[in-house]
Amino acid sequence: MIENEVARKYGQAVFELAQEEGELEQVAEDLKMLRETVSEVRDFKNLLYHPRINDEKKKEVFLDIVGDEISDITRDFCQLLIDKRRIRFLHHIVRDFEKRHNQAEKILEVELSSAIELPEELENRIRVRLSDITGYNIELETEVDEDIIGGFQITVGDRIIDGSIQGELEKIQKQLEQIPVSKLGVE
Template structure:
């Protein structure tokens, strides 16, 4: 069974249990904290993936890092995953949990990259339009990339709208290259 399918099953089980115990929001925050911690700490990531280090040692490190910071149910979940020797999947489980949580709550992630930071009015307008188009709550991630010169690149799910000056200049340049035979006549 593939890692993603196994991670999906664990994430689904955790989501359902968290709903049942009425701690879904807390567990969601815990899984975000776990993902962030692993992403920022390469040593922890390597430790979890290392097949030589025993599961109880990995669990001890996880407990040392997260005990008192996460819900007791989240710690118990980490324990179960470690006892099943699946701790190398915890990073995938956390990512899959967030995906399933967003699906359950009707949250759509969107990423906008612009040449300059968005003004609050523009941010609000963009959020309103995305809500109208998707019918979902929008979680907007903003990035600034001065190389775009102007405009923005918006990514929602698997769709991308590139309205940047950089893209339009590149398109114009390619059109000139394609039409260069006209100048030879």
């Protein structure tokens, strides 16, 4: 897919530049803020992504809205994306950058789903335990999912650690489905 190729190319370029200039953390914050702004402000997104609005107008509005809040590297990078007509891939590029940044800084993004909101103390214990196991700093994103019934699910990348009651019930159901009917005494 073109967005993956564009994201990899531009994500790597801005990552390497930020790293060389010693502004990796600043650029990471800038790009995260930009992605959130574009996602939340529909008019801003529509302006940046609209194919018929000329590049100079896009850059002018871009600078008016976020120009003072971001570093020179981020500002110049986004203007390049506008010039190259790649600004519509901003979300994908930021995601690629974040993966590179997290790997360089040994940060692991983990999603924790539970049936109820967990106490902060328990979240911290889970964070510390996962950090001990993985050797990474854990960035924990929590959510309440009442379908879990009890327990929790941890998602790291494409792996899921299922410690939920719902998960256990599904395992039992699969086991029961595999038992031949004749063994259950039903004819």
